[in-house]
Amino acid sequence: MAAPVSGGGRLCRLAWRRRAGALHSGAQPAALGREPGKVAAAQSGVAPWRAVVGLEVHAQISSNSKIFSGSQVQFTAPPNSLVSFFDASLPGTLPVLNRRCVEAAVMTGLALSCSINKKSLFDRKHYFYADLPAGYQITQQRLPIAVNGNLSYTLCVGAKQSQMVTKNVRIKQIQLEQDSGKSLHNDARSQTFIDLNRAGVGLMEVVMEPDMCCGEEAAAAVRELQLILQTLGSSQAIMAEGQLRVDANVSVHHPGESYGVRTEVKNINSLRFLARAVDYEIQRQIEELENGGTILNETRAFDYKLGCTIPMRDKEGKQDYRFMPEPNLPPLILYDAKSLPANIDDQQVVNIDWIQERLPDLPSVKRVRLVEQYGILPEHSFTLLNEDGLMELFEDVVRETQMNPKKVIGWVISELLGHLKQYDLTVKESPVNSLSLADLLNLLERGVISSSAAKQVLEELWKGEGKTPLQIVKEKRLELIQNQRELDQICQAVMEGHQEEL
Amino acid sequence: MWALRGGRCLRAAWSWGGSRLARGATGGRQIDQNPEWQLEEQKPLPQKKVTMELLDHLERLALVDFRNWEGVERLEKAIQFADQLHEVNTEGIEPMDSVLENRCLYLRGDNITEGNCTKELLQNASQTAEEYFEAPPGNIPLPKLEERESFLQDSN
Numbered sequence: 171m172a173a174p175v176s177g178g179g180r181l182c183r184l185a186w187r188r189r190a191g192a193l194h195s196g197a198q199p200a201a202l203g204r205e206p207g208k209v210a211a212a213q214s215g216v217a218p219w220r221a222v223v224g225l226e227v228h229a230q231i232s233s234n235s236k237i238f239s240g241s242q243v244q245f246t247a248p249p250n251s252l253v254s255f256f257d258a259s260l261p262g263t264l265p266v267l268n269r270r271c272v273e274a275a276v277m278t279g280l281a282l283s284c285s286i287n288k289k290s291l292f293d294r295k296h297y298f299y300a301d302l303p304a305g306y307q308i309t310q311q312r313l314p315i316a317v318n319g320n321l322s323y324t325l326c327v328g329a330k331q332s333q334m335v336t337k338n339v340r341i342k343q344i345q346l347e348q349d350s351g352k353s354l355h356n357d358a359r360s361q362t363f364i365d366l367n368r369a370g371v372g373l374m375e376v377v378m379e380p381d382m383c384c385g386e387e388a389a390a391a392v393r394e395l396q397l398i399l400q401t402l403g404s405s406q407a408i409m410a411e412g413q414l415r416v417d418a419n420v421s422v423h424h425p426g427e428s429y430g431v432r433t434e435v436k437n438i439n440s441l442r443f444l445a446r447a448v449d450y451e452i453q454r455q456i457e458e459l460e461n462g463g464t465i466l467n468e469t470r471a472f473d474y475k476l477g478c479t480i481p482m483r484d485k486e487g488k489q490d491y492r493f494m495p496e497p498n499l500p501p502l503i504l505y506d507a508k509s510l511p512a513n514i515d516d517q518q519v520v521n522i523d524w525i526q527e528r529l530p531d532l533p534s535v536k537r538v539r540l541v542e543q544y545g546i547l548p549e550h551s552f553t554l555l556n557e558d559g560l561m562e563l564f565e566d567v568v569r570e571t572q573m574n575p576k577k578v579i580g581w582v583i584s585e586l587l588g589h590l591k592q593y594d595l596t597v598k599e600s601p602v603n604s605l606s607l608a609d610l611l612n613l614l615e616r617g618v619i620s621s622s623a624a625k626q627v628l629e630e631l632w633k634g635e636g637k638t639p640l641q642i643v644k645e646k647r648l649e650l651i652q653n654q655r656e657l658d659q660i661c662q663a664v665m666e667g668h669q670e671e672l
Numbered sequence: 673m674w675a676l677r678g679g680r681c682l683r684a685a686w687s688w689g690g691s692r693l694a695r696g697a698t699g700g701r702q703i704d705q706n707p708e709w710q711l712e713e714q715k716p717l718p719q720k721k722v723t724m725e726l727l728d729h730l731e732r733l734a735l736v737d738f739r740n741w742e743g744v745e746r747l748e749k750a751i752q753f754a755d756q757l758h759e760v761n762t763e764g765i766e767p768m769d770s771v772l773e774n775r776c777l778y779l780r781g782d783n784i785t786e787g788n789c790t791k792e793l794l795q796n797a798s799q800t801a802e803e804y805f806e807a808p809p810g811n812i813p814l815p816k817l818e819e820r821e822s823f824l825q826d827s828n
Contacts, residue, residue, distance in 0.1 A: 239786055240784060248790070250794065250803055252788075255789075268780050269779035269781060300808070362806070363807075364805040495770060500777045502777050503776075
């Protein structure tokens with residue numbers, strides 16, 4: 171059984187070179203370590219660059235109500251209908267912390283191997299923007315709820331994307347904070363509309379240290395974090411719905427020198443755009459520096475249509491957030507089995523050990539189990555967990571069929587998943603369910619049909635007409651001929667028909 | 673007679689409330705009779721100068737308008753006054769940011785208890801459009817220091 175190769179740890183060995191004229195042609199930038207053939211010969215005299223990428227990921231906490239008020243959390247709703255007086259910052263309102271948000275943050279911290287701070291503090295971060303009615307955001311800047319963790323993620327490398335490399339990124343901290351409202355701009359009429367439904371929704375901000383070196387690593391790390399959050403249930407982490415937002419901090423430097431000036435790239439709402447935005451920004455910085463320019467410490471937005479980053483209008487100059495302690499919230503105290511006070515209401519206690527015992531199996535653990543239990547390859551188990559619902563389907567099929575799991579996995583990944591991708595469907599939307607597939611594989615295993623016939627049956631099943639595999643086999647007369655005399659007769663007929671060749 | 677009875681009730685209520693107040697959290701008198709630290713004699717306070725860049729920065733951040741030199745002087749005097757705090761030796765002492773720091777932070781159950789008051793919220797706003805609040809577009813940045821006409825203009 172092949173074990174995943176441990177990668178370069180914190181130091182990224184990937185070196186970058188500028189690709190001549192490639193930046194605006196839309197082509198992929200050249201990363202020297204991976205595809206040496208693509209490096210422009212003219213640039214061979216210049217010293218290589220190293221890029222560092224740090225991420226700040228905001229994950230919306232999956233809860234019924236908001237973090238400091240009792241209004242509902244829901245993605246679509248009539249504008250300003252899920253807003254309480256506190257969310258609208260009306261005078262005389264006070265924040266009350268939601269227990270579920272604390273539990274979600276503790277779960278996430280434990281899953282990322284962080285130390286949970288038994289005492290954490292809330293602060294105010296001040297800035298003016300129309301979607302922040304209070305003029306400040308309640309966050310945890312001084313002492314967040316969890317610090318010093320680690321996230322392991324896997325990269326598929328090699329010619330056929332078949333070799334798996336494990337990488338690590340350190341988690342600096344996880345903090346609880348409020349989300350802001352949504353502003354909708356009508357630039358034509360110079361109007362901005364504010365919807366506060368999202369204002370006050372609980373967020374976990376996961377700050378990753380700059381241990382990544384390119385867009386692919388950043389995307390892989392965020393994908394693993396997304397899977398972990400979804401497994402824990404602390405966040406549904408659907409990027410398309412804005413439940414997972416990523417800001418990337420990118421800088422470049424020559425190996426051996428100190429880190430360069432970094433820029434922040436915002437407005438990235440999919441994993442693919444994250445990889446592209448980071449790679450573009452790295453290339454842009456390299457080009458700028460090689461042309462003798464300087465990098466400004468600024469905030470840039472990713473324009474996905476043009477595939478480039480552009481400076482953001484409103485974020486010129488350094489922001490001074492004037493952090494101050496939140497006077498309306500005392501420190502948040504968490505307990506463990508040892509420090510649990512005797513007579514206190516259960517509702518008022520968050521017990522770290524209790525949560526630790528109830529943590530579900532994380533994706534990395536599930537992958538190892540699949541490899542050990544079924545004898546499949548690591549890259550297969552990676553694919554099984556990467557598609558929502560595919561692992562469950564695979565295990566269901568294995569349970570219902572006599573076929574060896576190592577053969578089943580081929581059918582599940584190449585045939586079933588291949589079809590799903592072709593028709594752009596999720597596993598849940600699959601017209602072929604685990605029982606049908608198991609029936610089909612049983613027919614194949616018993617020698618009733620051949621492998622190519624089975625593929626034909628799958629095509630028929632895909633139409634979703636409700637027929638069972640056996641029915642289709644009978645209809646299309648795809649059974650393997652078992653009768654020896656019948657076979658002899660057919661061979662005889664063929665030979666007689668082709669006397670010339672013989 | 674009513675007044676008498678009323679007065680006695682009132683006095684009783686006050687003294688009951690009052691004695692509770694005096695007992696307070698520590699259960700005794702609040703004022704320490706033997707302080708460790710004494711205020712030194714009044715020294716002349718060091719002057720505090722505020723630069724133009726700082727003023728511009730403050731005006732941008734907090735959207736205040738200092739208006740004229742009198743306002744700036746008042747700011748400088750305020751800083752001077754607050755600087756007296758530096759006289760106190762706070763080495764090795766954890767800063768306190770709230771008298772609530774030993775209170776229990778109440779944790780609310782995750783239930784939906786509020787919302788659905790769109791009309792009430794919108795009636796406070798001056799500009800609305802179809803249940804949205806209307807705001808001026810983006811953050812309009814203050815013009816740079818050199819370009820501003822009315823920075824500390826009215827000096828009388």
